[in-house]
Amino acid sequence: MPLPSWEVHVLGTGLIGTSLGLALRRAGWQVTLEDISPTAAALARDLGAGTVDEPHDPDLVVVATPPDVTAACVALALERWPRAVVTDVASVKGSILDDLRALECDLTWFCASHPMAGRERSGAVSGRADLFHGRAWVITPDAETDPQAVALVTEMARTVGAAVTVVDPRAHDAAVAVVSHVPQLAASLVAARLTPLPEEAVGLAGQGLRDVTRIAASDPHLWTQILAGNAGAVRDTLTAFRDDLGHVIDALDRLATDADAPGARAVLARTIAAGQAGHARIPGKHGGGRTAYTTVRVLIPDEPGHLGRLFADVGEHGTNIEEFRLDHGLGQAFGVGEIDVLPAAAGPLSAALEERGWRLHD
Amino acid sequence: MPLPSWEVHVLGTGLIGTSLGLALRRAGWQVTLEDISPTAAALARDLGAGTVDEPHDPDLVVVATPPDVTAACVALALERWPRAVVTDVASVKGSILDDLRALECDLTWFCASHPMAGRERSGAVSGRADLFHGRAWVITPDAETDPQAVALVTEMARTVGAAVTVVDPRAHDAAVAVVSHVPQLAASLVAARLTPLPEEAVGLAGQGLRDVTRIAASDPHLWTQILAGNAGAVRDTLTAFRDDLGHVIDALDRLATDADAPGARAVLARTIAAGQAGHARIPGKHGGGRTAYTTVRVLIPDEPGHLGRLFADVGEHGTNIEEFRLDHGLGQAFGVGEIDVLPAAAGPLSAALEERGWRLHD
Numbered sequence A, B: 001m002p003l004p005s006w007e008v009h010v011l012g013t014g015l016i017g018t019s020l021g022l023a024l025r026r027a028g029w030q031v032t033l034e035d036i037s038p039t040a041a042a043l044a045r046d047l048g049a050g051t052v053d054e055p056h057d058p059d060l061v062v063v064a065t066p067p068d069v070t071a072a073c074v075a076l077a078l079e080r081w082p083r084a085v086v087t088d089v090a091s092v093k094g095s096i097l098d099d100l101r102a103l104e105c106d107l108t109w110f111c112a113s114h115p116m117a118g119r120e121r122s123g124a125v126s127g128r129a130d131l132f133h134g135r136a137w138v139i140t141p142d143a144e145t146d147p148q149a150v151a152l153v154t155e156m157a158r159t160v161g162a163a164v165t166v167v168d169p170r171a172h173d174a175a176v177a178v179v180s181h182v183p184q185l186a187a188s189l190v191a192a193r194l195t196p197l198p199e200e201a202v203g204l205a206g207q208g209l210r211d212v213t214r215i216a217a218s219d220p221h222l223w224t225q226i227l228a229g230n231a232g233a234v235r236d237t238l239t240a241f242r243d244d245l246g247h248v249i250d251a252l253d254r255l256a257t258d259a260d261a262p263g264a265r266a267v268l269a270r271t272i273a274a275g276q277a278g279h280a281r282i283p284g285k286h287g288g289g290r291t292a293y294t295t296v297r298v299l300i301p302d303e304p305g306h307l308g309r310l311f312a313d314v315g316e317h318g319t320n321i322e323e324f325r326l327d328h329g330l331g332q333a334f335g336v337g338e339i340d341v342l343p344a345a346a347g348p349l350s351a352a353l354e355e356r357g358w359r360l361h362d
Helices: A015-026 A038-046 A067-080 A094-102 A147-159 A169-192 A207-217 A220-229 A231-257 A264-279 A306-317 A343-355 B015-026 B038-047 B067-080 B094-102 B147-159 B169-192 B207-217 B220-229 B231-257 B264-279 B306-316 B343-355
Strands: A007-011 A030-034 A060-063 A085-088 A112-115 A136-140 A163-166 A294-301 A323-328 A334-341 B007-011 B030-034 B060-063 B085-088 B112-115 B136-140 B163-166 B294-301 B323-328 B334-341
Touching: A007 A015, A007 A067, A015 A030, A015 A038, A015 A147, A030 A038, A060 A067, A060 A147, A067 A085, A067 A094, A067 A220, A085 A147, A094 A169, A094 A231, A112 A147, A112 A169, A136 A147, A136 A169, A147 A163, A169 A207, A169 A220, A169 A231, A169 B169, A169 B207, A169 B231, A169 B264, A207 B169, A207 B207, A207 B264, A220 A231, A220 B231, A220 B264, A231 A264, A231 B169, A231 B220, A231 B231, A264 B169, A264 B207, A264 B220, A294 A306, A294 A343, A306 A334, A306 A343, A306 B306, A323 B323, A334 A343, B007 B015, B015 B030, B015 B038, B015 B147, B030 B038, B060 B067, B060 B147, B067 B085, B067 B094, B067 B220, B085 B147, B094 B169, B112 B147, B112 B169, B136 B147, B136 B169, B147 B163, B169 B207, B169 B220, B169 B231, B220 B231, B231 B264, B294 B306, B294 B343, B306 B334, B306 B343, B334 B343
Parallel strands: A007 A030, A007 A060, A060 A085, A085 A112, A136 A163, B007 B030, B007 B060, B060 B085, B085 B112, B136 B163
Antiparallel strands: A112 A136, A294 A334, A323 A334, B112 B136, B294 B334, B323 B334
């Protein structure tokens, strides 16, 4: 029995809308495209994301506009196609529901969602059919949402290769405030402190700073919309963060004038320990429980081919690499490759690599 | 003409002292070892880091004790071996100088230093001769320090493979407050916010959170000593951080009650933009200027051998990998490999990989 071929209308042909059109058409779905810019819609069509015909009677409408116009477009879609399920892709959910309620929309056929996929580039031209492969797609139905609407949005997300999680909209916003929005701000605020430093001071940067600040390179325009859309939840988490920070500053202030300030070291130790405990909750890859890996460190000359030979050697030995990082030496023409493997695999792998002439850097 | 073989006495046979002994002996230097624990000293000797004889007339004494007893041990060493150059390896420099001045030490032959190498494991048994390979070794002479002392500590650091940078002690502490100590605290404070979250919320964690919080797994005991030793500089940087944070919280608070709050979005945009500007100052690998790389993304099945084949293909094509990251899909048996290469190499590499059957994920 062939799977049903749904008719989907995509409103907004930026990165997400175009990628979705490409992925759904690959799966045999019918896709029509629309954008406030006819040129953008035509570009997405030319890339193969769908047609720009007026949709006949769509089963599903996906609002893939920038977040600041999402609510207005959802309201319009619910009115234009009363028989269709409508979803959106914005990264903040509660404020959109508030706006829709203020517009007195019937939310029976609206099932909000948030694909956790993005890129540092935007626009139809950056669209890829595999953008959602292996990414989370969070579905956030309202109490009013019909279960059939949830089922259709779930089917769409799975069709494009995403892993579906169903979460309450307010819980979603509280969660992304902690796991995404506050980390972004922390990274930006840490990176901003580098600006007044002399060159030689910035030169002492190590891998820790690089990791903490990697996402500080993100786009200010998009992040302003995201943070403004989740202002309440982000404020609440940041306020708790500032309270913790205040205790640390007070402890350091006391230590700066009295190296034996009673209780000050305990505040510092508790802060680092609380971070350890929180960090231990982050799930491992594939969304499974966190696994403790063992790291095998290997010296790698900084020339073509060596990294390839290393991975070929690991592969031949039959060991699966869970994570891999390259740490480059300062002023030296080589790096240290850090290979995370399951603990039981670390010993045999180390022995095999040394046998093949690799210098381990343990 | 053979290089001079210096006589070095290492005080403290933990990870750093033992690794230093191993590396210096490999280079033909004479090394004697001493530790408050005779068992620890004997272990380092058995590992090959040196002898435990009473030093005859050392040219150089390296104090490699925990930071909280470094100053006292340096003072003792200067007194015991008045002809020797004395250095230390603590990660904070100013407070040690203060303590030495309070003890009225003559600092002519003391040249402080800070090897930027460490591990999550400690003790002699974790020592490795190549621990300092390619790492920075910061040398922080005082105004009183004799240039010959600086020269000998520089020679020692270069002998074990480190890259030497000479920095004023106070400038060192101000720099590491910004590039190391505040990032550590920010990571710990972000990670601590995860503790009260429900399981499903933590499940929405992505690569951004993983990067920001990786160093939150660090040891509370060691970090308490480091932060307490640099309390003033860390407090100053954290206070500036808290001021910036306060502006963000105020802006979000106004947006939470009035989505059109005038000027609030500008605060958010400026914060993210300031982070972008600071992030752009972080030097690239090998301590050189920051290079903008182009990222090639490749889908990699999560089975042994595929990553090896990928690197072998990249190596055969002759492209050098500048950085490599593995981003794992949620609930999917594959990951996305992110290969950073010089911009001119990205196009040819992408074409070569597609030709060899790799699916690019751009």
